[in-house]
Amino acid sequence: MRTLTLVRRVAPLILLLVVLAVLTVRAAEQLDNQDTYFHLRFGHELLGEWSLRDPGSVSSFATADWVPTQWLPQITMAAVEDRAGLAGVAWLSGLAFLALALTLYVVARRRVEPLAAAPLTALALVASSSGLSARPQVLSYLLVAVTATAWLAAARSGRTPWWLVPLTWVWACCHGMWPVGLAIGGVAVLATALRPDRRWDRVARGAAVVALSGLATLVTPVGPRLLGAVVAVDERREFFSEWGRPDPGDPRLLALLALLLVAAAALAWRGTDGPRGPRTLRGLRESPDLTALGLLVLAGGCTVASGRTVPVAAALLVPVAATALHRHLGDRPAWTRLEQVVVLGGVALALPVLAAVVPHTADEPPARPAWTDPALAALPAGTPVLNDWNLGGWLMWRHPQLDPVMHGYGDTFTVEELRRNTDILALRPGWRTLVRETGVSYALVRPRSPLGRALVDDEGWRVLHRSPDLVLLKPPPGWM
Template sequence: MAAPASGGPRFPLLARAYPLIAAALAAALLVALDRRPLRSFDTYFHLRFGQEFLDGWSIAHPGQLSTASTNDWVPTQWLPQVVLARIADDLGTTGLVLAFSLLVVGFAVATYLLLRRHADSAVAITLTLVVILGCLPSLSLRPQVLSYLFLVAVLGAWDRARASGRAPWPLVPLGWLWATCHGMWVVGVAACAFLAVLVVLERRPGRGRALALLAVPAGMLLASLATPVGPRLLSAVLLVNSRSDFFAEWAAPDLVSIGAAPLTALAALAVVLLVRRRDVGLYELGLLAMGGAFAVYSGRTLPLALITLAALVASELGRRRPHRPVGRSEALVVLGLAAVVLAVAPSQSLLDDPAARVRPFASRLDALPAGSRVLTDWPVGGVLLWLEPRLDVPLHGYGDVYTEDELQRYADLDHLEPGWDDTVDRLAPRVALLPDDSALAYALERDGWSVQQRTKELVLLAPPPGQTRTDPNRPD
């Protein structure tokens, strides 16, 4: 048997088949993910807020869903919220499933094409799988997935600018779009500014071209502040930074865990590859630093770290293995697999839908008078906002609408800290719908609240006779 040609793969058949096998695995993973588009309760409050904007809320000065939240908040996700609400109105759950499938397929394909620019198909699809696996906890029908997709666009644009020296002006309108879709728009502007400086320092262009490159992030910032919300978007950034104590995904992540293994592996591989090089460029070091910053900043920015580090690893591995650009047959395979995932998505039964826990209580909730206040935890409240819009749901998890004092008060309520019963009295709920094993549900039962209905997961409680009253702070 003849030996393989010098420099060729040891197992040429496996080398040819592997990218197709890995691509099929990625498609199967996306098909499985499509069965869980609504697994995050956040999807439901996004739908409700989108419906309120459709029904007349001002984007610049939106209203409140309950007198239990009083913060003068700034909408940072209004465009996808409106789009999702419109899809739900016109196409129902099928439309939402298709929207989610399109979102995750688009993210996967864009990531693959970004990585494929620097590496062969085997490396690109392997790293794409690693990114998808690492992002799984964050992939649901929420506007934040758009931020992941937009970061791919930013990295790709500066990749091309680094090679050509031309300013990536399309990022300026992307800045406007990003600022209407998700609060991480400021991360996009910061990343754009950082990469622009790296390209200028590395290429050392003339003054005119350098100014053009640096004008791109400035243009992104100006475009971001020209949305219907206006400059108030900057105050929303400061608001998020002050609330990491109340929302786990904005706290520093635990990088020593199974869930963080894809990120840890990419970071370690990136460091090893760069250490082995003698001519490491400033741009590569910048990508490593940016990926590291995303990794340690918060749980919500972990996907951004995965994307950034995968791009760096692809670039380094591509230096060691020659590769051809994407050809027609490869493009057809990618588009074909994407089409299969999109076609299969609507026919699947849904899993992990938090609304399924709440629907058994629909008849009792529907019997309540309009405006009745229902005490919940964050997940149940988020679902009720959409399923029962006629009710007053004070706790629902959309943190922007609460002051810090309100967030602290409701956190104390959940943990039965001193004063929790005063908070219940202040809310004056007509009923409570809570996890059956929660400390608050147990405390309310102990205090005389009666069980109206119970399932394996939730319990509906009513206050003792004579305790139900109208909240004096609630308008008639």
């Protein structure tokens, strides 16, 4: 019995330490997500002359009337880069990863013991791993878990979570997924209204929190146009693969499926009466938690909606699954001194270790051919360059004097401009005319991409510099 008790207390803490170690190693890697670099460029522009309500554009080929939806972390990232370089950005990313892990564990631990909380945390982080990079969206995953926990707690206690109003204001300054928080609140209010023992004053207060949270997003420094920026994302989703349906073959979805099954089974199982009468485990004969059930449905919707919302589903499911399991496991045991030391000490140790490592592992962007920087730096300021889409973030960060045709920050492009970009890359009918209309002087593309092969083999563009993964081209006389 003593051995089982020791395993029950120590095994989940070992698992949590492994999770923290994996996240630390991941954060110490090179910043290879291209989106990181356009966030850094925008952050530097916002620290400079750009206005939050009327920003400029880093490309003359992106002319949409847009406003920043992630300005606060972008400015923070740029300020850290100014002082500590890319290594500092990598450390900041690691801080976000560890904060997410700690939040998920604490959220689960509020309702269940470590033996359940640690696996729930690990599963959620595996399911979310596609979205764990040096980007502001990690903050949204954290805030999804916090918001869901707040509404689940309100359903139990009857207390109104007014503090979610200022939290939503901060969220709206950090990332464009803040409407998920309003959706969570709406589901919770609806669940309260459907309870047999409903109290309409509680319903009204909950609805007021949701309404005030929505109004709070309209009074950020960006102003009311923030709402239009979020709505406009929907008309651009066809151009970005992460907004497409999740890949059923992605093994990370197994972790999300496990979370879904645990939460659904725990909510559905109410027990049965045996020959000696009702089962005695606490909570088996309680009515279903309608708030948890509603959030489970919302998480299911996020699971199938897009690849981008899979991590949102994972963050939602941790508090839902913990709440559902609590009905069967009973009251959680109090935090032990060992647990506090391991959890908080693990995070406290990981951060200085990461700070010592990243200057050696993440101080430079992914390697480019040796000719790239000198050749591009020699081009006159304002030179229009046709580029592969996934080179745009790095190009606009590394060589801000150039004028790239495309990059990954879709808000700055009109729908027509995004369609132009995809038509060029896919060599759809009329792509030559579209390239000529850009008036570009050079092309920086992948030599084995359809566009790279077509420009060199079919159109006769001259190769100025070439390497296995990158080529700089110039159109032949008269081609434009």
